Amino acid sequence: xxxxxxxxxxxxxxxxxxxxxxxxxxxxxxxxxxxxxxxxxxxxxxxxxxxxxxxxxxxxxxxxxxxxxxxxxxxxxxxxxxxxxxxxxxxxxxxxxxxxxxxxxxxxxxxxxxxxxxxxxxx
Numbered sequence: 001x002x003x004x005x006x007x008x009x010x011x012x013x014x015x016x017x018x019x020x021x022x023x024x025x026x027x028x029x030x031x032x033x034x035x036x037x038x039x040x041x042x043x044x045x046x047x048x049x050x051x052x053x054x055x056x057x058x059x060x061x062x063x064x065x066x067x068x069x070x071x072x073x074x075x076x077x078x079x080x081x082x083x084x085x086x087x088x089x090x091x092x093x094x095x096x097x098x099x100x101x102x103x104x105x106x107x108x109x110x111x112x113x114x115x116x117x118x119x120x121x122x123x
Contacts, residue, residue: 018049019049023052023108024046025044026044027042032117041080045079054100058095090116093114
């Protein structure tokens with residue numbers, strides 16, 4: 001049996017740096033899948049030490065909720081997930097709303113309007 005040694009970075013053992021401000025949303029992107037029934041949602045948060053809750057809400061043109069996700073005590077500043085839509089209308093306009101909260105306090109909100117059309121992702 002062969003064993004493999006994985007070197008640990010010295011930074012692995014560094015104490016966590018203090019949180020200088022509450023977590024905020026740095027970037028938000030929404031990419032519909034080719035079937036238009038699902039969305040690839042990507043969110044980048046600023047550094048945090050205490051884990052926030054992240055709520056993602058997708059609304060149609062009439063303001064009706066067509067998808068929602070709640071990430072409880074999310075542990076990574078990068079979020080990449082697939083949201084399934086309850087109802088969808090190809091070509092229609094939608095709004096993705098992302099809320100970051102902790103200790104029952106809303107810390108940041110961003111809204112991203114998008115059209116439900118498939119485009120190849122190049123980023």
